[in-house]
Amino acid sequence: xGLIEVxxxxxxxxxxxxxxxxxxxxxxxxxxxxxxxxxxxxGKTTFCRCLNGLVPKFYNGVMEGSVKVAGxxxxxxxxMKLAQHVGLIFQNPDNQIFxxxxxxxxxxxxxxxxxxxxxxxxxxxxxxxTTGLQLLRQRATHELSGGQKQRLTxxxxxxxxPDIIVMDEPTSFLDPVGAEHIFSVLDHxxxxxGITIILIEHRMDLAAKYVDRMIVLDEGRxxxxxxxxxxxxxxxxxxxGVGIPxxxxxxxxxxxxxxxxSRLPVSAQQFYDEIKPRLxxxxxxxxxxxxxxxxxxxEYHHQPAVQVRDVCFTYPGGVxxxxxxxxxIHQGDYxxxxxxxxxxxxxxxxHFNGLLKPSSGEVMVNSVDVSTLSVAxxxxxxxxxxxxxxxxxxxxxxxxxxxxxxxxxxxxESVIEKRVTWALxxxxxxxxxxxxxxxxxxxxxxxxxxxxVLAWDPDILVLDEPTIGQDYGQKERLRHFxxxxxxxGKSVVIVTHDVEFVAESQPRIVLMAGGRVVDDGASxxxxxxxxxxxxxxxxxxxxxxLFCMLSDHGLPRDVLDVNEAFDILIRNMGGTxx
Amino acid sequence: MSLLESLRFTRGDTxxxxxxxxxxxxxxxxxxxxxxxxxxxxxxxxIFLVQxxxxxxxxxxxxxxxSVKGASVIAVIIFASNMLSFYYFRGGQLTWALVEYSLAxxxxxxxxxxxxxxxxxxxxxxxxxxALEKARVPYExxxxxxxxxxxxxxxxxxxxxIMDAQRSRGLELDKGNFIxxxxxxxxxxxxxxxxxxxxxxxxxxxxxxxxxxxxxKRTNIYELNMTGSDYAVLIIVLFCLGVMVYAKLYLPPxxxxxxxxxxx
Numbered sequence: 001x002g003l004i005e006v007x008x009x010x011x012x013x014x015x016x017x018x019x020x021x022x023x024x025x026x027x028x029x030x031x032x033x034x035x036x037x038x039x040x041x042x043g044k045t046t047f048c049r050c051l052n053g054l055v056p057k058f059y060n061g062v063m064e065g066s067v068k069v070a071g072x073x074x075x076x077x078x079x080m081k082l083a084q085h086v087g088l089i090f091q092n093p094d095n096q097i098f099x100x101x102x103x104x105x106x107x108x109x110x111x112x113x114x115x116x117x118x119x120x121x122x123x124x125x126x127x128x129x130t131t132g133l134q135l136l137r138q139r140a141t142h143e144l145s146g147g148q149k150q151r152l153t154x155x156x157x158x159x160x161x162p163d164i165i166v167m168d169e170p171t172s173f174l175d176p177v178g179a180e181h182i183f184s185v186l187d188h189x190x191x192x193x194g195i196t197i198i199l200i201e202h203r204m205d206l207a208a209k210y211v212d213r214m215i216v217l218d219e220g221r222x223x224x225x226x227x228x229x230x231x232x233x234x235x236x237x238x239x240x241g242v243g244i245p246x247x248x249x250x251x252x253x254x255x256x257x258x259x260x261x262s263r264l265p266v267s268a269q270q271f272y273d274e275i276k277p278r279l280x281x282x283x284x285x286x287x288x289x290x291x292x293x294x295x296x297x298x299e300y301h302h303q304p305a306v307q308v309r310d311v312c313f314t315y316p317g318g319v320x321x322x323x324x325x326x327x328x329i330h331q332g333d334y335x336x337x338x339x340x341x342x343x344x345x346x347x348x349x350x351h352f353n354g355l356l357k358p359s360s361g362e363v364m365v366n367s368v369d370v371s372t373l374s375v376a377x378x379x380x381x382x383x384x385x386x387x388x389x390x391x392x393x394x395x396x397x398x399x400x401x402x403x404x405x406x407x408x409x410x411x412x413e414s415v416i417e418k419r420v421t422w423a424l425x426x427x428x429x430x431x432x433x434x435x436x437x438x439x440x441x442x443x444x445x446x447x448x449x450x451x452x453v454l455a456w457d458p459d460i461l462v463l464d465e466p467t468i469g470q471d472y473g474q475k476e477r478l479r480h481f482x483x484x485x486x487x488x489g490k491s492v493v494i495v496t497h498d499v500e501f502v503a504e505s506q507p508r509i510v511l512m513a514g515g516r517v518v519d520d521g522a523s524x525x526x527x528x529x530x531x532x533x534x535x536x537x538x539x540x541x542x543x544x545x546l547f548c549m550l551s552d553h554g555l556p557r558d559v560l561d562v563n564e565a566f567d568i569l570i571r572n573m574g575g576t577x578x
Numbered sequence: 579m580s581l582l583e584s585l586r587f588t589r590g591d592t593x594x595x596x597x598x599x600x601x602x603x604x605x606x607x608x609x610x611x612x613x614x615x616x617x618x619x620x621x622x623x624x625i626f627l628v629q630x631x632x633x634x635x636x637x638x639x640x641x642x643x644x645s646v647k648g649a650s651v652i653a654v655i656i657f658a659s660n661m662l663s664f665y666y667f668r669g670g671q672l673t674w675a676l677v678e679y680s681l682a683x684x685x686x687x688x689x690x691x692x693x694x695x696x697x698x699x700x701x702x703x704x705x706x707x708x709a710l711e712k713a714r715v716p717y718e719x720x721x722x723x724x725x726x727x728x729x730x731x732x733x734x735x736x737x738x739x740i741m742d743a744q745r746s747r748g749l750e751l752d753k754g755n756f757i758x759x760x761x762x763x764x765x766x767x768x769x770x771x772x773x774x775x776x777x778x779x780x781x782x783x784x785x786x787x788x789x790x791x792x793x794x795k796r797t798n799i800y801e802l803n804m805t806g807s808d809y810a811v812l813i814i815v816l817f818c819l820g821v822m823v824y825a826k827l828y829l830p831p832x833x834x835x836x837x838x839x840x841x842x
Contacts (some may be wrong), residue, residue, distance in 0.1 A: 049783075058786055080792035088787040094732050095777055096784035098725060107799045110829070114793035123718065140589075144730045156788070355742050375745045384746040391736070392743040393766035402767070408748030430763055438772070450749065 001071070002027035002282045003163060003196055004051065004512035007493055008065035013045060020046045021220040021262040032164065033190045034198045035228065038217035039241055040443050040471045044200045047217065048166045051081045051198075068161055070172075073185045083455060084113070087157030089167045091469075097141050102133060102152055105141055120159075129156040130193075131185055144241040147178030147450040160382045165189065171203060172468050172533060175497045177537035179203065181208055197422035202471050204243040205500050205542045208232075209267035216242055219317055228442035231263045241473030245272045246500065247542045250562050250569070259573050268546035278573065279553040288434050300358075302331035304367070305491045306352055306382075307461050311361035313515075318331035321347040324361070329493060341539030347494045348512070349462045353378040354495075365460075371411070374571055380409060387465040393437040398429060401437050402452045408457055408484040426433040427481075443474045467498045477485040479505050503527065503541035503560040511536045524558040587702050593668060594700045598808040600711040602697055605811065608819050609693035619721035621706040628688045629696065638699045657684045662757040673758055674836035703727045708802055724787060725781075732776070740769050771785045 009024040020043045028034065036044050053074040056063040067074045070085040074268040090096055099105035106127050112121045112566045128134050131151045138142065141420045144152060150170050166230060171179035189195045201207040208214075214231040216224035218240050225232045231237055232248050250270055259493060265271040306329040313322040321344045329335055338344045344474040350356040351363050356376045363370045370378055386392060394494070395401040402423050406416045424430045427447045433438060437448050446466075454461070467475050475498075482492055482505065496502065502523060503507065509526040511519040513536040519526055527533070527540045530548060540548070559565045589595075612615050633642045660680035665672060716743045725792070745751070751762050782825045804812075 001736075052787055053784060054783055058783060079786045080789040083787050083789045088784075090780060090784060092780065093779040096788075098721075098728065098781075098785070098788075100702070100724065100728055104704060104799065107797075109788040111797045112789040112800065113794045114797050117797055124799075143730070160789070262693070309591050325728075348743065353746055355745060360688055361663060374750070376748045376750050379746050384743075386739065386743040386746070390773055391740045391769055392747065392765075394765050404749075405747035408750070456748075477768045 004072060005032045005068040006027035006050070007067075009067060010049065010062075010064040011050065012062045013046075013059060016059045016061075017442045019220055019230075021050070021281070021510055024217075024220070024222055024288070026222060026225060028164075028196060028217065028563045030196055030200070031190070031194045031210045032196050032213055033187070034196075034213045034216065035211040036198055037202065037204070037222075037242055039473060040218040040439050040469075043220040045168055046218055047170055048088060048198070048200065049075065050089050050165055051164070052082045053077065057096045062532060063072070064391060066093070068181060080112070082484050083109070083162075084160055085163050087160060087162035089153045089157055089165065089170060091169045091172065093146070093153050093173075096153055097156075098151065100140055100142075101137075102139050102141060102144070102155075103130075106156045106159045107153060108156060113160075123159040123161070127159040129157040129243075130158060130189065132181075145178075147175070147181060150174065150178075150182055151185060154182070154189075158189070162195070164196045164198065168200045169202065169469070170199070171201070171206070173341075175537045176206070176499055176539040177534070178341060178560050179206055179497075180539060183207060186210065202243060203470075204245045204472075207245075208245045208248070209270070215239065228266055232266070233264060241471060243472035243475075243500075245542065246503075246562050247546055249544075250543065250565050251293075253562075253566050254569055256571070257570060259569065268542045271546050272549045275573070276553075279550070281553070283341075297541050302333075304328050305331045305333070305365070306493075307364040307367075308348070309362050309364075310349065311348075311358040311363060313356060314342075314359050319465070321515050323449050324349075325515070325517050326361075327510060327520070329518060330490055331491055332486065332489050333491050333493075334482070334505070334507040335491075335493045335510055336507040337493065337510045338497070338499075338502070338536065339513060339518070341510040343536065344515040345512055346464055347515075349464065349493065350386065351493055352462060353382040353384050355384075376408065379405075379458070380456065381458055382460045383453035384462045385453045385454070385464065385466070387468060388438075389442075390443040392449055392452070393445060396430045396436055398424070398440075398448055399434065402449055402455050405452060405456055409465065411456070418456045419457070423451040427451045427452060442469055442472070446470070452519050454507045458490075460493070461485060462493045462495075464495045465497070467496060467501050475501055497538075499527075499539060503521050503543065506560060511538065523560055527560055528557045586698070586700055588638055588641055589639055590700065591703070592636050592700070593807070594696065594787055595702075597700075597811060598804050599705045600712065600802070601804070601812050601815070602701060603709065605815050606693045606697040608815050610690060611819070612822050613686045613693070615826055616686075616832075617679075619678050619685065620832040621822075621825075622682050622685045622689060623787070626685055626692065629689065631694045632754045633692070636696060638698045640777055642692065642695050645691060649688070649691050651682050653687055656687055657681065657683055658773050660684075660769050678834050678836045683758075704800060708798065708800055711745040712802060713797060730744060730748050732768075736773060737766070737770055740766050764798060 004027065006024055006026050007019055010019050011021045012019040024047065024080045036047065046055060049059065050067050055061065055208050057079055068533060069082060072082060072085065074082060097105050098108050100369050103124055107120050110123060111255065116460050122169065128137050131154050133151055133155055136148060141152065151454065167189055174182065183206060186197050186199065190197045199207060199211065211228055214224065214228045215222060215227065216231060216237055224234055224237055232244050233252065238244060245266050247268055248264055251261050255261050255264065261274055265274055294331065308325055308327040311322055311325045316319050325348060339345055347356060351358060352365065354370045354373060363382060365378060393401055395404060399420055402420045403416050405418055411419065424433055427450060428448055429451055432444065437445055468479055479501065485492055497500055506523040509521065509523055510517055511526060511532065516535055519532050521530065527544045529549065530540060533540055541560060543562060543565050544560055547555060549555050551557040555568060559568060609625060609629060613622065616622055624660060633691050635641055657680050660683055661676065664676050707724050749762065749765055752759065753762065
């Protein structure tokens, strides 16, 4: 008998006609590490809610079939009983931390169960040790960083000694190193303590190497279930727009061209181990491919669009967020600002449109000092789109939402009408024109927020974490869209943690740490400076990681995307090129 | 605002911080009662002077100063309104006694502020909730209290982000007449309210998942234990209360400091 047994599960939320889950049947054995994925809206989160009885107990609605967890039928047992077997961790850590101190929050579940005090302290001790929070035990919860908060949510659930931990996109707000940390904690829980883990995740490149089973959902049905390598290799997975780890994709393509792999790899290390014996030992590195041209190409820049000179900024509370930041963004530039959580990235872009004024130094936009202009005046040239669309949507219809800014800027009604139609078209939202933004899905809301800024056609577009919570297909569309904007001569600045997204669109990268700009240059240069990257909590993309290992064998290091990697490896490993 | 800001708990490891919250609350209540009980300048100044060492011992002098500064406008209003109203009611005679009386009311106000700021500045909400629990306040109420405090910084952040997002879309908050200005806040309030509703649902879900309300006999990992020094403080506080009640009931009223004669 499995630890989790789901039979013919079908579930429909109240006030909804279409079932979210249909005919889901599966068994989970103790000790498995499962990655659950699928396009946005496929029913992943609902499935997790079924595991501890939130569905149907908390949500009501119509549930058919049965779910048994540790032998307990979820229809017959109260959530509080199931909660002792299944620890459910949600996406936003802030909404599941109840106490004011770390220690007290870890105790919350056990206190609710009426466990003896001495025992709770023992469990806290163990939970903080397992998650690496020993030194933060007495810390106030609101002072923790994003990664620490996420680890606290794990510790809090862990203290209840569950058999199963279910995590819904735990790393979407974290920098790559923070994300890696979470995964390694989960891996430890799984391998050392035998806890069954079910993980919902879109970041395949980071997560795939840890798991031993993958389940893909689409429109409420299980469409793939098996070993990650089998699932990734299946055409259906690709067609659904599930992200395939880049190294896997690379190996698959090489495999089909005669470079044989005994087992397709899901991480750079596995890839390297596989092909290392077939490479010549220690050849001096080839001259880095792209450098041949750089000697000839002159430096040509357009007019500067944003100039930041020696800017320092200290928040009223006394936190020094920016220290001597200097940076120039030219017209038509495409820049990614990267760095650890709390490095000052968002603080920096808030200076571009005057939301924050520098404590010292100056910021110029189109050669005008921003301190002389109001936010509304600056916004005409600089469109800033925030991370979470829910922090700005408020109108009754999508149309009104998009025209909000246009009215603020005093456009004519006839112009507003045209601009709205244009923006709706651009982001493929025309069919939702008269709908309420609140009835749309997360990805669509994000597009509405973007459209509401693009509508007034700013020259410079700044996007804060545009890829958070987006599935692979949505990210691809965003990437094409940004290319389209740049072809119109607009400057695009993104603040992001998503190295894979960066690797595929190759912007200029500005690396930040501790309120300073640590490095600034082309993607290829920055992504191969491993030490600088790690000091900013950024991990290079898997492909680059692979080529850094391969550079011992005479291959260039600065390779970021799959196509380039494929060409180089085919040339060097004697596969058939046609 | 700065007045409320300065009542926020500041962590510390002093005698005052570690005092049992119930004893500390009694201390606050007694100071409160004392300030209300007397109307004369002399005892009020004494009460105020007695509180000062507590502030120093708790190392919250700066925070306390901020709260008094925040309250200073109100203090001035109290002084001025008393002066003015009594001046007119007493037939337009300005006496030293009147100045002294107004001054006494102002000192009383400052003493009240001080006693509460010492309490709130040095008592962690966790301990406060524990004291409530001991007073048999139902846990649900207690939980709501802690959650409210827990989400103050979260909501403040969110409000700031929403404001930034809307200003980036050309919203000008301080534009137009009073009515337009109020309307300007709709794009900020609506997302804030909607997010809060969404958040409350998520919170409820997370509470259920952590077995909230599983048993009647809930454990609390923190406990209140009266130590020797807590008892000592308790005795001193009760003794002071006794002395004050005695002074109020059996001793003649304190003589004025400034005398009775007319100024003009």
